[in-house]
Each structure stands twice: as structure tokens, then as C-alpha cells.
Amino acid sequence: MLSTDVCIVGGGPAGATLSHFLHKRHIDHVLIEKDAFPRDKICGDGITLDVLNVLLRIDPALRHKFATAPGMLPSWGFCFRAPNGKELRYDFRDDGFEYAPFYTARRLELDQFLIETLPENGSGELWLNTKVTDLEPKADGVEVAYQNHAGHHRLKAKMVIGAEGEKPVVTKALGLPHYRQKPNLIAALRVYYQGVTGFNEGNHLEFFFDKKLLPGYFWAFPLENKSANVGLGMVSTAISKRKVNLKKLLPVVMEQNPHVKVMFEEAEALEKPKGWGLPTLTKAREIGGNRYALIGDAGGMIEPFTGKGIGTGMMSARICSEHIAEALETKNYDLSSYADHMYRYYKSEIRAGYALQKTLQFPPMLNSVIGLSNLGPVKNWSHQKMVREWQRWM
Numbered sequence: 422m423l424s425t426d427v428c429i430v431g432g433g434p435a436g437a438t439l440s441h442f443l444h445k446r447h448i449d450h451v452l453i454e455k456d457a458f459p460r461d462k463i464c465g466d467g468i469t470l471d472v473l474n475v476l477l478r479i480d481p482a483l484r485h486k487f488a489t490a491p492g493m494l495p496s497w498g499f500c501f502r503a504p505n506g507k508e509l510r511y512d513f514r515d516d517g518f519e520y521a522p523f524y525t526a527r528r529l530e531l532d533q534f535l536i537e538t539l540p541e542n543g544s545g546e547l548w549l550n551t552k553v554t555d556l557e558p559k560a561d562g563v564e565v566a567y568q569n570h571a572g573h574h575r576l577k578a579k580m581v582i583g584a585e586g587e588k589p590v591v592t593k594a595l596g597l598p599h600y601r602q603k604p605n606l607i608a609a610l611r612v613y614y615q616g617v618t619g620f621n622e623g624n625h626l627e628f629f630f631d632k633k634l635l636p637g638y639f640w641a642f643p644l645e646n647k648s649a650n651v652g653l654g655m656v657s658t659a660i661s662k663r664k665v666n667l668k669k670l671l672p673v674v675m676e677q678n679p680h681v682k683v684m685f686e687e688a689e690a691l692e693k694p695k696g697w698g699l700p701t702l703t704k705a706r707e708i709g710g711n712r713y714a715l716i717g718d719a720g721g722m723i724e725p726f727t728g729k730g731i732g733t734g735m736m737s738a739r740i741c742s743e744h745i746a747e748a749l750e751t752k753n754y755d756l757s758s759y760a761d762h763m764y765r766y767y768k769s770e771i772r773a774g775y776a777l778q779k780t781l782q783f784p785p786m787l788n789s790v791i792g793l794s795n796l797g798p799v800k801n802w803s804h805q806k807m808v809r810e811w812q813r814w815m
């Protein structure tokens with residue numbers, strides 16, 4: 422049986438990032454991905470500055486390569502549109518950033534970028550078209566059952582890292598709790614469009630908190646070549662309680678919200694709406710333990726208000742790599758220290774995210790929060806605060 426120090430299950434942003442960090446630390450590993458690349462992933466395609474931060478930590482040249490790669494569109498701000506139609510817009514073009522704080526890129530391109538920039542002849546191997554089917558914990562490691570074109574095989578790993586996204590295999594195989602719990606799950610749809618008009622010149626990310634959609638939101642993110650990523654999402658408990666059909670709600674918002682409608686007058690959908698789940702950050706998940714850790718969506722790393730999960734997933738990979746290195750050094754393969762580290766790191770985002778998620782249930786409160794944030798001195802203060810924090814990150 423083949424053996425390795427670390428087996429990573431899933432080659433999305435979280436798994437690929439972990440492979441980058443393990444290469445950097447010269448740690449022997451195998452990255453197993455069930456699909457051929459490039460492959461699509463249902464997403465909003467909004468890339469936040471934590472992605473740039475993680476790329477910088479892998480290698481400043483990699484961050485530069487990302488920012489200048491074809492298909493990556495710099496986005497210099499964002500806009501929250503309140504239920505009463507008022508907008509709260511931030512633009513960072515004059516704040517002296519070397520790189521835009523946000524980018525958009527189809528996941529087909531982002532995920533391919535992260536995979537194709539993995540070092541050749543490094544300390545790890547990438548196995549595409551290979552599906553992990555089961556895990557069997559043993560006293561001295563974990564046996565990973567996998568399937569490829571040549572049949573069924575097994576690999577022995579000192580540690581297994583689940584990075585297989587929202588439909589977890591590792592969680593199930595290890596019998597871990599908190600699998601797809603509705604209060605910590607958002608459901609969302611994506612549709613690619615051509616010909617959406619009215620985007621800000623700085624390619625801002627546009628969020629619409631439409632009354633009909635609360636406690637959820639509609640987004641329109643500009644992409645290269647005048648295309649756009651459009652979608653909507655809502656917390657799963659609200660979907661069940663209100664028996665909402667997101668596919669039916671999408672055209673309602675597009676036809677009835679005056680700010681959305683005007684953007685779509687000449688637009689053409691390039692595909693049918695496609696849905697996927699977003700598991701949100703919660704301490705209730707066991708994301709690290711004896712010889713295993715969960716990163717990215719497999720560990721529910723999505724920020725509960727905005728739904729961003731690419732950057733948090735990549736950050737979880739970076740943090741996990743530190744604990745893997747320590748485990749190999751000390752020969753203590755219990756990765757629960759990774760879980761503690763993650764929750765310390767994201768404590769305030771978890772608190773703020775769920776608090777803001779709650780305001781989505783009360784349109785007048787959301788109107789007030791957005792209205793107050795728009796007052797000159799308050800907006801100035803929050804703008805400067807973001808700039809200061811982000812400058813530290815970039």
C-alpha cells in the first residue's frame with residue numbers, strides 16, 4: 422500500500438492552498454481530487470482580500486501572478502442596497518492600495534490557477550480524476566480508500582485533511598457531528614449573465630437586500646468581458662419555515678426591484694440557475710481531532726453574513742498547515758489545536774456575522790443600520806478603519 426504523511430481530500434481553493442503550504446514546508450503529501458481540472462464550482466466568484474493575503478504568504482510572486490492573470494477582474498469597492506433602496510457604497514480607488522481589495526474571477530479560472538501554480542517535483546503529488554470513497558482509522562494512521570480509472574485502491578496517511586467541500590465525505594466517514602445543520606447552512610443560486618449594465622466604474626460588488634428576499638440577498642458581481650455573476654441566497658431555516666423557492670424568487674426580484682431591473686434590461690442569461698449550499702462558521706462542528714482536520718467548506722468556514730468562503734477556506738488551510746507541521750515534528754497527530762486556533766482567529770467574524778444575519782429578518786432595522794452607516798462621519802470612520810486594517814493585510 423502506498424503511504425504519505427498527509428492526504429488532502431479535495432482540490433478546491435482550500436485543498437489546493439494547503440498543498441501550496443505543504444510544498445513550502447517540504448511536507449510529503451497527496452492531494453486527491455475527484456474531477457478533471459479546470460472544473461466549475463457554483464459560487465458568486467467574489468474574491469476578498471484574505472485570498473490576496475494567503476497568496477502573499479505562499480509567495481509574493483504568486484500574489485502578483487494572480488492579480489495580473491487573465492480572467493481576474495480588479496474590484497475596487499462594494500455597495501449594500503437597503504430594503505428602502507438607499508445605497509451604502511465604498512470605493513477604495515484613492516486609498517493607495519497596490520492591488521485591488523477585491524477581484525472577481527470565474528471559479529473555473531481561479532481554481533485552475535491555484536492548481537496549475539502548484540510546484541512540480543515538490544514534496545507532494547496531485548491525483549486528479551480520483552475519488553475518495555471511504556476512510557478507515559488505524560492505530561498508526563488512516564487508510565484512505567479511493568477510486569480512479571484503474572479501479573479501487575488504498576493509501577495510508579499519517580493524517581487526513583477533509584477539503585472536499587459542502588458534501589463532506591471525511592465528516593461522514595469519521596462519523597463527525599454537525600453534518601449539514603440548517604441554522605448553519607445557506608442555500609444559494611448562481612446564474613451567469615451577459616449584458617448587465619450600470620456597474621460602477623471601479624467594478625464594485627453589488628449587494629441588494631430586497632424586502633422580498635429577506636433574510637437573504639441578491640448579488641450582481643461584474644466579471645471580465647461584460648459578463649456578470651448573479652445570484653441570491655438565504656439561510657436554510659428561513660427557506661424551510663417560509664417554504665421559499667429560490668428559483669421562483671429570482672425573476673421576481675429581477676422584475677420588481679427597480680434598482681435591479683434597470684441593470685437587466687438588456688441582459689441575457691447564459692445558463693439556468695444552479696444551486697449549492699454554504700455551510701457557515703460555527704463552533705458546533707468538530708473540525709480537528711486525532712489524525713484529521715477539516716478545512717474550507719468541509720469544515721464550514723463560510724462567513725455567515727456575506728457568504729464569503731474562498732478566503733476563509735484558504736486561511737483555514739494556511740492555519741492548518743502550521744498544525745500539521747507541528748504534529749509531524751512532535752509525532753502527536755491530534756489536530757484539535759487547529760480547531761482552537763481557527764475559532765480564536767474567527768471569533769469576532771462569527772459573532773458579527775450572525776448578529777448581522779439577524780438584522781436581515783427586520784427590514785426597518787437593516788434600513789437604519791445602512792442609513793446610519795451612510796452618515797458622513799460614520800462612513801468616513803468605517804472607510805478609514807477598513808483601509809487601515811486592509812493595509813496591514815496586503
Ligand SMILES: Cc1cc2nc3c(=O)[nH]c(=O)nc-3n(C[C@H](O)[C@H](O)[C@H](O)COP(=O)(O)OP(=O)(O)OC[C@H]3O[C@@H](n4cnc5c(N)ncnc54)[C@H](O)[C@@H]3O)c2cc1C
Nearest residue numbers: 431433434435455464465467553585586609717718730731
Ligand atoms: C451560490 C454561491 C455563491 C458563493 N459566493 C461566494 C463569493 O462570492 N465569494 C466567496 O468567497 N465565497 C462564495 N461562496 C462560497 C465558496 O464557493 C466556497 O466557500 C468555496 O468554494 C470553498 O472552497 P473549498 O475548497 O472548501 O470547497 P470546493 O470549492 O467545493 O472544493 C471541493 C473540491 O473537493 C472535490 N471533492 C469532493 N468530494 C471529493 C471526493 N470524494 N474525493 C476527491 N475530491 C472530492 C470537489 O470536486 C471539489 O473540487 C459561494 C457559495 C455558493 C454556493
